[in-house]
Amino acid sequence: xxxxxxxxxxxxxxxxxxxxxxxxxxxxxxxxxxxxxxxxxxxxxxxxxxxxxxxxxxxxxxxxxxxxxxxxxxxxxxxxxxxxxxxxxxxxxxxxxxxxxxxxxxxxxxxxxxxxxxxxxxxxxxxxxxxxxxxxxxxxxxxxxxxxxxxxxxxxxxxxxxxxxxxxxxxxxxxxxxxxxxxxxxx
Amino acid sequence: xxxxxxxxxxxxxxxxxxxxxxxxxxxxxxxxxxxxxxxxxxxxxxxxxxxxxxxxxxxxxxxxxxxxxxxxxxxxxxxxxxxxxxxxxxxxxxxxxxxxxxxxxxxxxxxxxxxxxxxxxxxxxxxxxxxxxxxxxxxxxxxxxxxxxxxxxxxxxxxxxxxxxxxxxxxxxxxxxxxxxxxxxxx
Numbered sequence: 001x002x003x004x005x006x007x008x009x010x011x012x013x014x015x016x017x018x019x020x021x022x023x024x025x026x027x028x029x030x031x032x033x034x035x036x037x038x039x040x041x042x043x044x045x046x047x048x049x050x051x052x053x054x055x056x057x058x059x060x061x062x063x064x065x066x067x068x069x070x071x072x073x074x075x076x077x078x079x080x081x082x083x084x085x086x087x088x089x090x091x092x093x094x095x096x097x098x099x100x101x102x103x104x105x106x107x108x109x110x111x112x113x114x115x116x117x118x119x120x121x122x123x124x125x126x127x128x129x130x131x132x133x134x135x136x137x138x139x140x141x142x143x144x145x146x147x148x149x150x151x152x153x154x155x156x157x158x159x160x161x162x163x164x165x166x167x168x169x170x171x172x173x174x175x176x177x178x179x180x181x182x183x184x185x186x187x
Numbered sequence: 188x189x190x191x192x193x194x195x196x197x198x199x200x201x202x203x204x205x206x207x208x209x210x211x212x213x214x215x216x217x218x219x220x221x222x223x224x225x226x227x228x229x230x231x232x233x234x235x236x237x238x239x240x241x242x243x244x245x246x247x248x249x250x251x252x253x254x255x256x257x258x259x260x261x262x263x264x265x266x267x268x269x270x271x272x273x274x275x276x277x278x279x280x281x282x283x284x285x286x287x288x289x290x291x292x293x294x295x296x297x298x299x300x301x302x303x304x305x306x307x308x309x310x311x312x313x314x315x316x317x318x319x320x321x322x323x324x325x326x327x328x329x330x331x332x333x334x335x336x337x338x339x340x341x342x343x344x345x346x347x348x349x350x351x352x353x354x355x356x357x358x359x360x361x362x363x364x365x366x367x368x369x370x371x372x373x374x
Contacts, residue, residue, distance in 0.1 A: 001192045005211075005220070008190035008197075018315070021260065024192075033192070037259050038223045039298055072224050073208065077291035077360045078298055079374060097374055099358040102286060102300065104264035111226055111265055113289065113298075128205070169356035171286040173264045187266060187284055 006031045037109040041081040042069020044158055045094050045119035047135055051158070052124050053142075054089045055132040061147035063131065067114065067154060068092070082115050090133045092124035101157055101170040103150050103184075114154045116167060138162075149182045150174055193218045224296040228268040229256020231345055232281050232306035234322055238345070239311050240329075241276045242319040248334035250318065254301065254341060255279070269302050277320045279311035288344055288357040290337050290371075301341045303354060325349075336369045337361055 004011050004026035011024040016032050024033040044067055045052035053065045068089040072081040079097045086094050094117030103112040124133045134140075138159050146152045153172070161167045172186045191198050191213035198211040203219050211220040231254055232239035240252045255276040259268040266284045273281050281304030290299040311320045321327075325346050333339045340359065348354045359373045 003190055003192050003195035005188045005190050005192045005198075008195050010195075011192075034258070035261055036225050037261055039226060071221070072298070074222055074224055074296040075293055077293045078289065079291070079358070079360070080293070099289060099356065099374070102265065102289065104266070106262055106264045106267070109261040111259070111300075169286065171266070173266070187286070 001033060001035075004029060004031055005033065035109075037111055039072040039078065039081075039111050039113060040069050041072045041078050041113045041115075042067050042085055043082045043094055043097060043115040043117045044100065044154065045086055045090070045092055045117055045124070047119040047122040050122075050135040050137050052086075052090060052092060052119055053134055053136055054126070054130040055134070056129070056147055057126070057131040058129050064145050064147035065134075065142050066147040066151050069112070069114070069151075072113075078113050079115060082113070083117070086117070087127075089127045089130050090124040091127055092133070093120040094118060095120055098167070099169050100167065101154055101172065103153070103172050103174050105150065105174045107176045112150050112154075114150075116158070149184075153184050188220060188222075191216060191218055192220065222296075224298055226259040226265065226268075226298050226300060227256050228259045228265050228300045228302075229254050229272055230269040230281055230284060230302040230304045231287065231341065232273055232277070232279055232304055232311070234306040234309040237309075237322040237324050239273075239277060239279060239306055240321055240323055241313070241317040242321075243316065243334055244313070244318040245316050251332050251334035252321075252329050253334040253338050256299070256301070256338075259300075265300050266302060269300070270304070273304070274314075276314045276317050277311040278314055279320075280307040281305060282307055285354070286356050287354065288341055288359065290340070290359050290361050292337065292361045294363045299337050299341075301337075303345070336371075340371050 001024040007029040009028035068086040070085040097115040097117040188211045194216040196215035255273040257272040284302040284304040
């Protein structure tokens with residue numbers, strides 16, 4: 001951030017009075033420009049004994065598989081966002097959404113919220129951001145070609161709970177370690 | 188938003204190519220300025236049969252009671268944010284945090300995440316944003332002087348589950364209705 005989005009003057013990176021963090025502040029119009037984490041919201045679309053995955057047509061992780069998810073927008077609810085992303089990426093409708101897991105990923109300033117939902121009619125086709133979509137059972141999940149650690153972990157929890165016959169709701173931190181690998185810490 | 192925070196030129200409110208929503212776009216440096224919901228994270232600090240509430244020393248809702256909570260910051264986890272807010276507002280430490288409820292409040296572009304935590308040593312005192320703090324049992328909760336609907340609802344769920352002896356994890360939408368009242372829809 002270089003300029004004030006309110007008045008167009010240069011901003012300074014300072015700790016405002018009464019605060020304890022550096023913020024971009026406009027010393028001309030006195031606007032403090034807070035920057036906060038973003039929410040990525042998505043779901044596991046379920047159909048009979050299968051779930052829906054999408055093959056990414058965009059970077060990062062072009063060509064790898066993921067659950068439908070994306071940045072939550074203003075003026076929508078968290079569930080509406082997850083359903084919208086499913087519609088955009090897989091031309092699919094989901095209903096009966098239940099919160100399944102929340103992950104904090106502090107090093108990229110993101111919080112993921114993932115739901116379980118029922119895929120209406122088992123119908124899906126690739127949206128603009130997907131090369132392909134597929135309804136897969138557990139044996140068909142491409143574990144080595146899942147796009148993101150958070151999706152791998154969501155799928156792992158899903159099949160763990162599915163075996164038990166009871167779905168819980170999880171919170172975890174995904175922590176990038178010094179060697180570049182990820183650790184997941186549950187609470 | 189009037190000016191591009193990257194280059195300082197005027198922004199336009201347009202639908203970018205390949206998008207379906209109006210965004211502030213800089214037609215000079217081509218930056219798209221996305222605006223997304225913010226996360227408010229907080230907790231119910233528990234001590235024996237009591238919980239900790241804070242009396243607000245700031246607007247909005249000056250003088251009313253609330254659970255410690257505030258905007259999540261970059262580079263922290265969701266739980267760290269809830270614990271930090273508890274430290275700032277009540278000089279209190281919390282541990283053993285468990286996700287309790289997530290609320291979407293679409294009309295103000297916010298998602299609340301609220302945890303249950305154990306208040307270390309039962310110790311608390313007013314922080315800069317609090318007039319007072321109090322450890323209260325259920326009969327002492329000032330139900331008519333709770334600052335926000337989302338906190339009222341969190342407390343209601345908390346005592347509902349406490350009576351049952353089992354705490355679940357909830358997701359709900361808080362919807363502002365035409366007459367100004369709030370409806371809460373659970374999923």
